Amino acid sequence: MAAVHSIDPARWQDRFEVLTGRAAGRFARVEPRRRARALVLGLLSELPRKNCWTLAEHAGGATPDGMQHLLSRARWDADAVRDDIRGFVVEQLHHNDAVLVVDETGDLKKGTATVGVQRQYTGTAGRIENSQVAVYLAYSTPGLSGALLSFVKYLHSA
Template sequence: MWARELEAVHERFVHRFSRSEPRESALAYMRGLIAPLQRKNGWTLAEEAGHAGPDRIHRMLNRIEWDADEVLDDVRQYVVDNLGDPNAVLVVDDTGFLKKGTRSAGVQRQ
């Protein structure tokens, strides 16, 4: 069921990419984001997709020309069409945790 819905989301914005390679990379990227990986970075997402390295994912994110705002609009419309409810309530949870240490890069509240 998850795979079908992920493909349905992908179908909403796949036309924003002019070539098949970034279309495939976008789907692989989304699959990686929802995969139960301990860490999610270019390498782990690429490994989850079966790629030898992160180049394809990085290229799709950084070098291929596509409009992130248009893709966001497409995904937003999918959410409204499939999850929208006039009685819905949005809950924002500012729960976080403090990381340990003072010298590591990125040590701040997450």
């Protein structure tokens, strides 16, 4: 049975503010920086569906325009943000036996309206199907059961 770890909300909020503060300078303007923070909070939320509409609504927006702008046109250094996050994770969770787990997962889809959906091979079905493929990264240590941090690659490639 996996160990259960309690989360101190105040400490979590403090660490989140440190992390977002570290990456703040990677954005050319304050609006994309605030929107990126709201995007991450939305992705970490318990929303049943996560897309630009639901994430924008979760952040108090009336339309998905701001989230779509962040992911497609806003000026920010995604590579530097990735490096800032990696540095933070290493500082906070450093363990000599830690591993980075990369998992490519295909989700079968019926329509074609979702970003990245096309006919492609997916191991989920074991054949070419209409699907969306995502790459997940997780930092895992022996003392902390399972994945601690998970990012969807589309943040960088969307």
